[in-house]
Amino acid sequence: MSLSKQELFDRIRRDSWQRQLSIRALSKKYGVHRRLVREALSSPVPMPRRRPVRTSPRMEPYKKTVDAWLRADLEAPRKQRHTVRRIVARIEEEFGEAIPYPTVRDFVAVRRKEIAAQAGAPVEAFVTRHNALGADAEVDFGDVYVDVAGQRTRCYLFAFRLAYSGKAVHRISRSCGQQAFFEGHVHALTTLGGVPAGQVRYDNLTPAVKKVVFRSRSREENPRWTSFHEYYGFIPFYCEPGLRGAHEKGGVEGQVGYFRRNYLTPVPQVDSLDELNARLAEFEAKEDERRIGARMRTIAQDFACEAGHLLPLPDDPFATGITLTPRVDRYGMVTVKMCRYSVPVRFIDRKVTVTLTCDDLTVYDGRREIAHHRRLTGRGAEHLVLDHYLEALLTKPGALERSEALHQARAEGTFTAVHEAFWAAAKKNLGDIEGTKVLVKVLLLHRHQQHADVVTGIRTALAAGTFNEDVIALEARKAAQAAGRAPTVTASAPAPEPLDLAPAPVTPLTPRRLARALPSDQRPLPRLEQWDELLRLRRKDSS
Structure with missing residues (x-):
C-alpha cells in the first residue's frame, strides 16, 4: 500500500520515538534514503515540492x-x-x-x-446575495425537444424559481412568445399561491423589453408587459445583456439545465403538451423532497416558511391571449403571426376576430366560434381543416383530390380508410364528378353527427351497395342510439379525435333479403285524406 509523504513522516517519527529505531533501521524498514529519514525527524511537515521552472526558448x-x-x-x-x-x-x-x-x-x-x-484592471468578483422570505424570484426560458404525437418538436421550458426556498414551477409550450411568457407566469403564480414581494429577475426578453438603454439598467418595456406586472404587483429586474448578466440569476439558469437533464432525458414521448405539463407537476412534487446543496431543510420545508410572506393574488387572472382582427383571404384563410389558418369559406373577404394564446388559436364571427386550431410555430406554416371547404368542393369537386386540406386530413387521421373506400366505390359507380359530390355530402354529416357514427354508417352503406347520404345518416343515428349516445352533436362541440376504426359488427339487411328471396313489399301507401280533413277543420275554426 502506497503512503503519502505526510503519513510516511508520521510513521517514521512514531517508530523513532516508540521503538528507538536508528536512522539506518528506519531507512531499511520503509525503503527510503537516509536523507528522507533525517528530514522526517527534523520536521513533522514535509517540505513542499520544488516545481521546476519551465522555459520556452522558442518564445x-x-x-x-x-x-x-x-x-x-x-x-x-x-x-x-x-x-x-x-x-x-x-x-x-x-x-x-x-x-x-x-x-x-x-x-x-x-x-x-x-x-x-x-495596470490596475478591476478584478472580477462575485458577492453572495441575501434572499429574504417571499421577496425575490427568477425567470428563464430554455429550449427542449419533445416527441409530440410521434413528431420531434422544439419546445420551450418556462421556469419560475423562488430565490429563498428554491421552489420552482415549470411549463412547456411550443413558443417563447409573449403569450407563453404570460401564461407561464399565471400558471406559476397560481401554483405558488402568491406573488413575490420583491424583485423578479429576467433576461432582456423580447416579450418584456422593447429596448435596452445603452450602458444603463434602464429598459423600455413592452406596454402589455408593464400592464401585466403592475396587475400582479411585482417589480421586474433586468440583468445585464449577454454572459455578463447570467450570474445575476444563476439559480434559475442552473434550474433549467438541471430539470432538463433529470426529468426530460430521454426525449419525452407524449400525445400532446397538455399531457407533458401534467407530468411536470409530478416531477415538481419529487423535487420538493430534495435538499439544495448543504441546506438542512428540503425545498418543501423552506417553501412552507416562505409561502406566508408572498403577496396575495388578484381575484381574477390576467387575460393572457391577444385579440386580432384579420381579413379572410380568397383561399379561406387568415394570417396570424406569419402562419395561416383556415376558416369556413362562407366568411371569405370578411373581417373576423382571432384570440391567440400560446397553444391555441380561436376564430370568431361576432360572438360565435367558427374555427379552432392548434397554434403553429415556424414562418409560413399552414393548417387547413377539410370541413371548412366542403361548400366550395360541392361546386368544384375536381379540386378535392389534390387539395392541401385533404392531405392534412389524411395525415391527421380524420379522413380514414373507410372514407377512401367509399370514395373509390362512388367514383367507380357514379363517375369521378358525381362520386366526389356524394363524398362531400357525406362529409357534411360530420358537422351534426359523431365521427365514429358516420364511419359506421359509411361502412353499412358500402356493404349494402348504396351511396345515398340519407341512408348513411340513418345508420349513423342507429349506431349512436345503440351506443347510448345522442344521435347529433351541436355546432359548438369540439371536433372528435381520430379513432382506431376496428370493424364493427353491422349486419346489412339487403344481402339477407336477397339470400332468402323475400317477396317485395306489397303494403299500400299511406293515405293522407284524414290529415287534409284536419286542415279544413282548422281553417273553419279560425274563420
Missing part, C-alpha cells in the same frame, strides 16, 4: 512583443482583442517563425493576468 525572443500587444488590448474594444490564435498568426506573419500553439497559449494565460494586475 523568448518574442515575449516583449507579445507583452506589448497584451497591454494594447487593455484599451481596445473587447471583441477586437488578441486571441492566442491571432498572436500565433502575427508572429508568423511579422517574424516568419511558426511557434506551436500550446507554447503561446501557456505564456499568454499567465502574462494576460499579470499585465492586467499591473
Whole structure:
C-alpha cells in the first residue's frame, strides 16, 4: 500500500520515538534514503515540492512583443482583442517563425493576468446575495425537444424559481412568445399561491423589453408587459445583456439545465403538451423532497416558511391571449403571426376576430366560434381543416383530390380508410364528378353527427351497395342510439379525435333479403285524406 509523504513522516517519527529505531533501521524498514529519514525527524511537515521552472526558448525572443500587444488590448474594444490564435498568426506573419500553439497559449494565460494586475484592471468578483422570505424570484426560458404525437418538436421550458426556498414551477409550450411568457407566469403564480414581494429577475426578453438603454439598467418595456406586472404587483429586474448578466440569476439558469437533464432525458414521448405539463407537476412534487446543496431543510420545508410572506393574488387572472382582427383571404384563410389558418369559406373577404394564446388559436364571427386550431410555430406554416371547404368542393369537386386540406386530413387521421373506400366505390359507380359530390355530402354529416357514427354508417352503406347520404345518416343515428349516445352533436362541440376504426359488427339487411328471396313489399301507401280533413277543420275554426 502506497503512503503519502505526510503519513510516511508520521510513521517514521512514531517508530523513532516508540521503538528507538536508528536512522539506518528506519531507512531499511520503509525503503527510503537516509536523507528522507533525517528530514522526517527534523520536521513533522514535509517540505513542499520544488516545481521546476519551465522555459520556452522558442518564445523568448518574442515575449516583449507579445507583452506589448497584451497591454494594447487593455484599451481596445473587447471583441477586437488578441486571441492566442491571432498572436500565433502575427508572429508568423511579422517574424516568419511558426511557434506551436500550446507554447503561446501557456505564456499568454499567465502574462494576460499579470499585465492586467499591473495596470490596475478591476478584478472580477462575485458577492453572495441575501434572499429574504417571499421577496425575490427568477425567470428563464430554455429550449427542449419533445416527441409530440410521434413528431420531434422544439419546445420551450418556462421556469419560475423562488430565490429563498428554491421552489420552482415549470411549463412547456411550443413558443417563447409573449403569450407563453404570460401564461407561464399565471400558471406559476397560481401554483405558488402568491406573488413575490420583491424583485423578479429576467433576461432582456423580447416579450418584456422593447429596448435596452445603452450602458444603463434602464429598459423600455413592452406596454402589455408593464400592464401585466403592475396587475400582479411585482417589480421586474433586468440583468445585464449577454454572459455578463447570467450570474445575476444563476439559480434559475442552473434550474433549467438541471430539470432538463433529470426529468426530460430521454426525449419525452407524449400525445400532446397538455399531457407533458401534467407530468411536470409530478416531477415538481419529487423535487420538493430534495435538499439544495448543504441546506438542512428540503425545498418543501423552506417553501412552507416562505409561502406566508408572498403577496396575495388578484381575484381574477390576467387575460393572457391577444385579440386580432384579420381579413379572410380568397383561399379561406387568415394570417396570424406569419402562419395561416383556415376558416369556413362562407366568411371569405370578411373581417373576423382571432384570440391567440400560446397553444391555441380561436376564430370568431361576432360572438360565435367558427374555427379552432392548434397554434403553429415556424414562418409560413399552414393548417387547413377539410370541413371548412366542403361548400366550395360541392361546386368544384375536381379540386378535392389534390387539395392541401385533404392531405392534412389524411395525415391527421380524420379522413380514414373507410372514407377512401367509399370514395373509390362512388367514383367507380357514379363517375369521378358525381362520386366526389356524394363524398362531400357525406362529409357534411360530420358537422351534426359523431365521427365514429358516420364511419359506421359509411361502412353499412358500402356493404349494402348504396351511396345515398340519407341512408348513411340513418345508420349513423342507429349506431349512436345503440351506443347510448345522442344521435347529433351541436355546432359548438369540439371536433372528435381520430379513432382506431376496428370493424364493427353491422349486419346489412339487403344481402339477407336477397339470400332468402323475400317477396317485395306489397303494403299500400299511406293515405293522407284524414290529415287534409284536419286542415279544413282548422281553417273553419279560425274563420
